[in-house]
Amino acid sequence: MTSIEGRDISKSFGGVQALHKASFSAEPGEVHALVGENGAGKSTMIKILSGLFRADAGEIHVQGHEVVLEDPQAALRLSIGTIFQELTLLPYMTVAENLLMGREPRNLGLIDRKATISAAWKLLREHGIPGIEPLELVANLSLGQRQIVEIVKVISRNPQVLFMDEPTSALAEREVEWLFGIIRKLRTQGTCIVFTSHRWNEIKGIADRITIFRNGENVGTYEATDLNEQDAVERMTGRKLNMLYTEPSPLTEQTPMLQVHNLAGTGLQEVSLTANRGEVLGIGGLAGQGQRELFLTLFGVNHLKSGTIEVEGKQVRISNPRDAINKGMALIPEDRKTEGLLLPLPVRQNLTLPILRQVSRNGFIQRLEETSLIRTMIDRLSILTPSDDQPVGTLSGGNQQKVLIGRWLLTKARILLLYDVTRGVDVATKYEIYELIRRLSEEGHTILFYSTDTEEMAHVCHRVLVMREGRIIDEITGPHIAPEAIVAAAIHVIAQVNVEVPR
Amino acid sequence: MSTTETKTDTELAAHTSAEARFQYYVAQNVPLLLSIGILIAMVMIYLILFVLTQHHLPGNFEFSTTLNNTMTVGLAAIGQTLVVLTGGIDLSVGGIVDVTNSLAAQMMHDSPGSMLEITLLVLLVGAGAGFINGILVAYGRLQPIIVTIATLAIWQGVALLILPQQGGFIPTGFTNLLAGNIRVLGNLPSSLIIFILLILLWQVLRRTRFLVTLYAIGNDERAARANGAPVMLAKVGAYTVGGIFSGLAGLYLAAVATSGDATSGTPLTLTSIAAVVLGGVSLFGGRGSAIGSLMGAAILTLILSVLFFAGVNPQLQEFFQGLFLILAVIASTLVRPLLQSGR
Numbered sequence: 072m073t074s075i076e077g078r079d080i081s082k083s084f085g086g087v088q089a090l091h092k093a094s095f096s097a098e099p100g101e102v103h104a105l106v107g108e109n110g111a112g113k114s115t116m117i118k119i120l121s122g123l124f125r126a127d128a129g130e131i132h133v134q135g136h137e138v139v140l141e142d143p144q145a146a147l148r149l150s151i152g153t154i155f156q157e158l159t160l161l162p163y164m165t166v167a168e169n170l171l172m173g174r175e176p177r178n179l180g181l182i183d184r185k186a187t188i189s190a191a192w193k194l195l196r197e198h199g200i201p202g203i204e205p206l207e208l209v210a211n212l213s214l215g216q217r218q219i220v221e222i223v224k225v226i227s228r229n230p231q232v233l234f235m236d237e238p239t240s241a242l243a244e245r246e247v248e249w250l251f252g253i254i255r256k257l258r259t260q261g262t263c264i265v266f267t268s269h270r271w272n273e274i275k276g277i278a279d280r281i282t283i284f285r286n287g288e289n290v291g292t293y294e295a296t297d298l299n300e301q302d303a304v305e306r307m308t309g310r311k312l313n314m315l316y317t318e319p320s321p322l323t324e325q326t327p328m329l330q331v332h333n334l335a336g337t338g339l340q341e342v343s344l345t346a347n348r349g350e351v352l353g354i355g356g357l358a359g360q361g362q363r364e365l366f367l368t369l370f371g372v373n374h375l376k377s378g379t380i381e382v383e384g385k386q387v388r389i390s391n392p393r394d395a396i397n398k399g400m401a402l403i404p405e406d407r408k409t410e411g412l413l414l415p416l417p418v419r420q421n422l423t424l425p426i427l428r429q430v431s432r433n434g435f436i437q438r439l440e441e442t443s444l445i446r447t448m449i450d451r452l453s454i455l456t457p458s459d460d461q462p463v464g465t466l467s468g469g470n471q472q473k474v475l476i477g478r479w480l481l482t483k484a485r486i487l488l489l490y491d492v493t494r495g496v497d498v499a500t501k502y503e504i505y506e507l508i509r510r511l512s513e514e515g516h517t518i519l520f521y522s523t524d525t526e527e528m529a530h531v532c533h534r535v536l537v538m539r540e541g542r543i544i545d546e547i548t549g550p551h552i553a554p555e556a557i558v559a560a561a562i563h564v565i566a567q568v569n570v571e572v573p574r
Numbered sequence: 575m576s577t578t579e580t581k582t583d584t585e586l587a588a589h590t591s592a593e594a595r596f597q598y599y600v601a602q603n604v605p606l607l608l609s610i611g612i613l614i615a616m617v618m619i620y621l622i623l624f625v626l627t628q629h630h631l632p633g634n635f636e637f638s639t640t641l642n643n644t645m646t647v648g649l650a651a652i653g654q655t656l657v658v659l660t661g662g663i664d665l666s667v668g669g670i671v672d673v674t675n676s677l678a679a680q681m682m683h684d685s686p687g688s689m690l691e692i693t694l695l696v697l698l699v700g701a702g703a704g705f706i707n708g709i710l711v712a713y714g715r716l717q718p719i720i721v722t723i724a725t726l727a728i729w730q731g732v733a734l735l736i737l738p739q740q741g742g743f744i745p746t747g748f749t750n751l752l753a754g755n756i757r758v759l760g761n762l763p764s765s766l767i768i769f770i771l772l773i774l775l776w777q778v779l780r781r782t783r784f785l786v787t788l789y790a791i792g793n794d795e796r797a798a799r800a801n802g803a804p805v806m807l808a809k810v811g812a813y814t815v816g817g818i819f820s821g822l823a824g825l826y827l828a829a830v831a832t833s834g835d836a837t838s839g840t841p842l843t844l845t846s847i848a849a850v851v852l853g854g855v856s857l858f859g860g861r862g863s864a865i866g867s868l869m870g871a872a873i874l875t876l877i878l879s880v881l882f883f884a885g886v887n888p889q890l891q892e893f894f895q896g897l898f899l900i901l902a903v904i905a906s907t908l909v910r911p912l913l914q915s916g917r
Contacts, residue, residue: 121800123799123800142799142802143799143800143801143802144802144803144804147802153800155800157796157797158797159794159796159797159798159800159801160797161789161790161793161794161797161798161801161860162793162794162860163789163793163856163860163861164789164790164793164860165598165602168786172786172790172801172802172803173783173801173802173803175783175786180782181778181781181782182781182782182783182786183781184595184781185590185595188590188595189586189590192586192590193586204598206594206595206598207598208602
C-alpha cells in the first residue's frame with residue numbers, strides 16, 4: 072500500500088501551469104528522491120501533498136484512502152510532516168517555542184515554559200545536536216542551524232510520511248551526514264521519506280527510487296541503481312547537456328587586484344590574502360569558519376577592527392557597503408531572495424537600481440539609455456526572460472542569480488564576492504553559472520568564491536584558501552585542485568596531500 | 575549509564591535554571607526594559623518638577639489621578655497590542671471607546687444590577703465591534719488599516735447617535751469602584767489594583783496557545799500556517815479581544831469623567847498606537863509585550879503632567895508631546911545596541 076499518492080494533480084498560478092496531471096506516489100520504508108530543474112513542479116507537488124496549496128484538479132490518497140487536505144493542519148493530523156524549502160521557523164521566537172509549536176507541554180491549561188525548554192533541550196540532544204540553545208532566538212542562528220532546527224521540529228513529530236524540500240541546501244557536509252543518519256534510521260522504522268535535492272551524489276547516496284519531474288509532469292520513476300547522472304540530467308532537462316566542468320583559463324598575468332593584510336574583525340583573525348586580476352580565488356573550509364564574515368567585512372557590512380585592504384595597490388577605507396561599491400566590489404549573497412533582489416519588481420528595475428544616477432538626467436530616467444544597458448546585460452549573461460518588465464520573482468532561480476550578477480556588472484564592479492551562489496540552483500543553471508564565472512574571469516574580473524560544495528569549488532577556482540576558526544590555514548594552488556585536498560586541509564587531519572591528482 | 579544520566583540532568587538543569595532563563599529574557603526583551611527605563615526617568619522628572627513647584631511631595635490624589643489617566647490609555651493600548659502583534663493595526667480603537675463610553679453614560683443607573691448589566695453590554699459591544707474587524711481582515715482578506723479606518727468612522731457616527739450631547743450619567747458608586755480608592759492594605763487606588771491585575775492577566779495570556787499563535791502570525795504568517803497554526807481564527811480572536819479592551823477603556827473613561835462624551839475617545843486611536851510603540855512592541859508584529867504598552871501609556875500620561883508642572887504654555891502642549899515622543903524613540907534606538915552587545 073502506498074503511503075502517499077497524488078493522482079493527476081494539476082495546479083496553475085496565474086497563467087503559469089506548475090503541474091499538469093502529474094502523479095506521484097511513495098511507499099513506506101523507502102527514500103524517494105524527487106528531482107528536476109527549478110520550476111519543474113517538485114515543490115508545488117510537495118506543497119499540495121502537505122496541504123499548503125490546494126490542487127486545481129486531482130486526488131490525494133494517504134495510506135490508501137482518498138483525502139482532502141484543506142490546510143497544513145489537516146496534513147499534520149494525517150501524520151504528514153514537511154520540511155519546506157522556505158523554512159517555517161519564526162525568527163523572533165525561541166528555538167524551544169519553534170520546536171514545540173502547537174504541542175507545548177502544559178500545566179493547568181497554560182503553557183509550561185520551563186517544561187518547554189527542557190523538552191526542546193532533550194529533543195536537540197536526542198537528535199545529536201548539542202550546539203543549539205533552546206532559549207536562543209531563531210533569528211540569531213546561522214542558516215545551517217535553522218535548517219537543523221526545522222528538521223528536528225518536523226522529525227520529532229514522528230511523521231509516517233516525511234517530505235523534505237531541499238533539506239541539504241543550507242547544510243555543510245558534516246551536517247548532511249547527520250541528516251542521512253537520521254533518514255536511514257527512519258527508513259528502517261518504516262517511514263516514507265520523500266526529498267528533493269540538486270546534488271546528485273546525495274541522491275545517489277541515499278535514495279531507493281528516483282522520480283523525475285519536467286515542466287510540471289512526471290517523466291518517470293526509476294530504481295536508484297538503474298539511473299546514472301548523465302541519464303537523469305537528460306531526462307530532467309529534456310536535452311543533452313555538457314556536464315564537464317570547464318577548467319578556469321590559465322592566468323596570463325599576476326597583477327594584484329585585491330590585497331588584504333592582517334584583517335581582524337568579527338570572527339576573523341590575521342587574514343591576509345592577495346587576489347589577482349582575472350583570478351577566481353576560492354575561500355574554502357568547513358561551513359562557518361569565517362568565510363561569511365570575511366565576505367561581509369570586505370563588503371563593509373561587518374566592521375573591520377584592524378588590518379588594511381588595498382584595491383589595485385591603493386589602500387582603501389571601507390566602512391559601509393557604499394564604500395565597497397565605489398571601490399568596484401560587489402557581493403552576491405546566498406539568499407538572493409532576501410538579500411538582494413526585489414522579487415515583485417521587473418528585471419529592468421532590479422538591474423538598474425544601483426546605477427539610476429547614471430541613467431538619469433535631471434532626475435528623470437532616460438528610458439532609451441536604460442533599455443540599451445539592460446538589453447546588453449541580458450544578452451551578455453543570457454538571462455532568460457520574456458521581457459524587461461517581467462517580475463524577477465517569476466524567473467527561475469538561476470536566472471534570478473544572473474540578474475543579481477548583472478546588476479553588479481552594470482556598476483562596473485571588478486571584484487565580485489560570490490557567496491554560495493549555486494545554492495538551490497538546478498544542474499543546468501549551475502553549469503551556466505560556472506561558464507559565466509569563467510567568462511567573467513577571462514574579462515579580467517577578480518572573483519572571490521565560496522561554496523558549500525567543495526567539488527564545485529575545486530573545479531571553478533584557480534586557487535583555494537582554506538579557512539578555519541577565522542584564519543586562513545592553508546592554500547591549495549592549481550591547476551587541477553583536488554576536492555579531497557580542500558576537505559583534508561579543512562578538517563586539518565593531515566599536513567600534506569598529493570595536490571596534483573591525475574584525472 | 576546512571577552517571578551519564580546524572581550528567582545530562584545537571585546540564586539540563588543548568589540550561590533551564592532561572593538564571594539562564596533570566597539572561598536570555600533580558601537579552602530578548604531589551605525594548606520592554608527600555609520602556610521601563612524611560613518610565614522611571616519620567617517619574618524622576620515628574621517628582622523633581624512637582625517638588626520644585628509645589629514644595630511638597632505628590633500625595634495620594636496625584637498618584638491616583640495619574641494612574642486613572644494611565645488606565646484609559648493603557649486598556650486601549652493592550653487592545654491595540656493584540657492586533658499589532660499579528661502585524662495588523664486597529665484604528666477603530668477610538669471609535670469603539672466613543673461608542674462604549676456613550677452607551678455607559680446614557681444607560682447606566684445607580685444600582686448594582688444596572689452597573690453589572692451595562693458593563694457586560696459594553697464588553698459585548700466591544701467584542702462585537704472587534705469581531706467585525708477581525709472577520710473583514712482575516713476572511714475578507716482586506717488591509718487592516720482600511721477596515722479599521724472605515725469602522726472608526728462608523729463607530730464615531732454611532733456614538734453621536736447614542737449620545738448627541740456631552741453628558742449622561744455615571745453613578746458615583748461605579749466611579750468609586752473603578753477610579754476611587756479601595757480599602758485593602760491601607761488606601762490603595764483601585765486603578766493600581768487594576769494595573770497590577772492587568773500585568774498578571776498578561777502573564778497568563780502569554781502562556782496560552784492563542785497568544786503564541788498571535789506572535790507566530792506576526793513573525794511570519796505563511797510559516798505560522800505551515801506549522802498548522804489556526805491563523806484565521808487567531809486573527810479574528812486578536813481583533814475581538816482587542817475590541818473588548820477598547821470597550822473596557824470606554825467604560826473606564828466614563829467612570830473617570832463621571833459622564834459621557836461621544837468624541838472624547840477618538841484621540842485614543844493615536845495615543846494607543848504611541849503607547850504601543852513606546853512600549854517597544856514592533857509595528858511589524860511578532861515582538862513585544864502588552865506590559866510595555868502599559869508602560870508606554872504611563873509615560874504618555876506623565877508627559878502631560880510634566881509639561882504642566884514645567885509651566886509649558888498649554889497651547890504648545892501637543893507640540894512638546896510630539897517632540898518628546900521623537901526624542902524617546904531616538905533615545906531607545908541609540909541605547910538598544912549598547913544593551914544588546916552584552917551577548
